[in-house]
Amino acid sequence: MTDLTELGVAAIRDGVRSGAFSAVEVADAFVVKVAKAKHLNAFLVETPDHALAAARAADAARAGGQTLKPLAGVPIGMKDLFCTKGVATTAASHILEGFVPTYESTISQKLWDAGAGMLGKLNMDQFAMGSSNETSAFGNVISPWRRPGSDAPLAPGGSSGGSSSAVAAGLCPGATGTDTGGSIRQPAAFTGISGIKPTYGRCSRWGTIAFASSLDQAGPMARDVRDCAILLEAMAGFDAKDATSLQLDVPRWEQGLSGDLRGVRVGIPREYRFEGSGDGLNYDLEGLASIGATWKAGIDWLRDAGAEIVEVSLPHTKYALPAYYIIAPAEASSNLARYDGVRYGLRDLPEGAGLQDMYAATRAAGFGPEVKRRIMIGTYVLSAGFYDAYYTQAQKVRTLIARDFERAWETCDVLLTPTAPSAAFALGEKSADPIAMYLNDVFTVPSSLAGLPAMSVPGGLDKQGLPLGLQIIGKPLDEQGVLNAGLAIEQRAGFVARPQAWW
């Protein structure tokens, strides 16, 4: 019998439905694989019982002749940003150590309602702040990929690094991620998998620990485009408990999948051809050259799929990253104020301390350096005397970025860009330089600011044999267009490389 952990979401779903194997067999296989992969540090909590219970329910439903739920028999990994009832949820921060929610996030509940089971809670950058998973309070996640001839641990990307590492290593067929400025797409690109961030408002934020409310969106990460479509269908949908949730029906994205792009206009944004100069920042030129070649291949594949390629201009792109690193920290500085040691999580109460001392001690001990940095940046940009110069200005930029995209949609239907400026870097390589780290988001942030659906699919390998991702950005609510363009690339890229198990 084949190794069931080689199967993706669709294959498992179909196999359980047809009776080719049982859901419990699938769950068992993944549970064993997760247990053996501790070296990757992808999971913060393992929940084999949850996965097995869902599997048993699926098998019982099939035995009883009932119609199986859309994700019956599919075990998944859950990013630790989603609150899960009765299962410790920390956002990979000490400040929430020991916190066990009494409630289930809308996203996780929808997945359980669709029949999925949970293999465990996935490690991540602390409070989703990071691009390498090095800000987790519970240790780095390690990418299953390695450079040839080197055993230097590589970054799985971030902040959904546990998700990317686990999916790439075959520890789960799919996982949830969240994306604020690229946290689904960049780790997907780093690990050779697919991931989609839907239109802002498609997925409920209720029960998801907030980083930057106006940007945070949940989305799936999986081995291919179809699996992403299946998972996203289960996750998306209106939620009255989230005031920013869109009151729209969920399209049948899987059914609508087609790699035939005849009649589709694909825009290539001129400004994404970073030459590594002009804005004074220190880009990885070699990485950019490498990703440039993959980008060019992507253009050819989409043309081959029938698409018309057009050049477009997004003139305010270079302001996106600075604007993002004002808006996101500003919101975070306020969103994270609730972690104060009063009601839950860590409390550090020094002898004789007053309330202010307790706040200071708790937050000093509970938050990691990157979280503190962003709280301080956010506090600064919202302060009296600086608000207009930073926050108001950044909001104006955000409006201009959104307008850039609106103009682009006049001449094209989707955009093709690189996902990240380079392939995965080694752990520790960029952690000393926050700005260099922030540059990872340069291609993903503009669509986040505009609230647009965007996904990353594998485009190939760089010279070192590491995966590179291509990003497709779509019009508001046009996840279908994004998925279809992703599928067209997937069908032509022939991306079959998998990391060799060394863990």
Place this chain on the structure above:
Amino acid sequence: MSDYRIQGATGEWEVVIGLEVHAQVTSNAKLFSGAATAFGAEPNTQVSLVDAAMPGMLPVPNMECIRQAVRTGMAIDATINRWSRFDRKNYFYADLPQGYQISQLYHPLVGEGAIEISPDDRNPDATKTIGVERIHVEQDAGKLMHDQHPTRSYVDLNRSGVALMEIVSRPDMRSPAEAGAYLRKLRAILRYVGSCDGNMEEGSMRADVNVSVRKVGDELGTRTETKNVNSVRFVMAAIEYEAKRQVEVIEDGGRIVQETRLFNVESGTTRSMRSKEDAHDYRYFPDPDLLPLELEEAFLADCRASLPELPDAKRKRYEGLGISAYQADVLTAEVEAARWFDALLEAGAKPVAAANWTTSELFGALNRTGRDIATSPVSPSQAAELLALVADGTLSGSLAKQVFEVMLETGDAPARIVEDRGLKQTSDTGAILAVIAEVIARSPNQLAQYRGGKETLFGYFVGQTMKAMGGKANPAVVNELLKKALA
């Protein structure tokens, strides 16, 4: 208009007052969560996950609270902003679980409006208009309890997230009396509209009092803000104290600093809480969890249609019915009394007689028995019945008083009381004439004096006749017959 002045060593000072009133919105659920809002519940029994700011929780606006604030705005003829937005006011405190209060700084729900006040209740037609700058909605905080443990403070989050309207006046008031009249009028409007119960003892309404002083005609002085004053009387006392204090400071060569102060109920004084220098930087910014609040025309139309007749309109209507300005003012001051009186009119009572009776007999009796109109043992329809018995001559004024006393005691209907106790007034001339004849027969001296020109003795004969008839004779008939008999 106000001639209220502080007499200082250097001359007369004028007081300038603005009030920020926090009024708790009457609603079953909180502003952004489904938790209950009842007063007096056990600590932390009305707290949702949102109110406790658990990770991942999100606010969802309760449209009933928005509706009440819009109706309040409409009641003071204010601009309703069809597009408004919520902002976060960031600060750390143990009674503020989120670490921020959701409020509206930049784009409030309600804009400019006005309230007409009558500072002199003996002269309700002498009015003054006080501007209202804005009304915005915001969350209340929880409550710290310092008396539960020797070294620890406890937090009760029942109030956390309850909807408040902050009603900000212009600095248009010039005396404690005007501030008192403004608060009473605002309270009356809120209670008419039903958007706040106006219960100051339970904290449903509290005021931040901004006071400054200046020489008449000068520029505005620096103001202080005395926080959370919770009765009309205390607001007036705080203004009086604060104005005098400021005059003294200035006349002693000092300077008023912009600061937040607290009112001490026992001593009637204010003391500094914190100055502007160590004020928080609240880092207000639009709440990214909430979309801008956009109100549809249908929603506004519904709010408008649901507004009741308001105190000023009602007072004018009463005056139009011939009721005196003073009585109209008294009858409309409290919404329950006004509703009671309206029901009395609807039951057919004649307006002037009804107003006289209600303001003297009914209010007097309620006062005497320590009750309010809501617990009046006499219903409007019973009162209308009583007044009808007077109007048709069945009861004299004094008989009506007797019947009313019985009504107060038993709650019985007046017709039944009249029937059971035989209190019906008689206009039977035969019976009255017989009694008169008897009275005259046993009062020869009085008769002689009366006929000799001592006309004041007429009252003696009336009294004797009424007494002999057990008070039931129609006084008009008695008068008429006596006049003839004594002539």
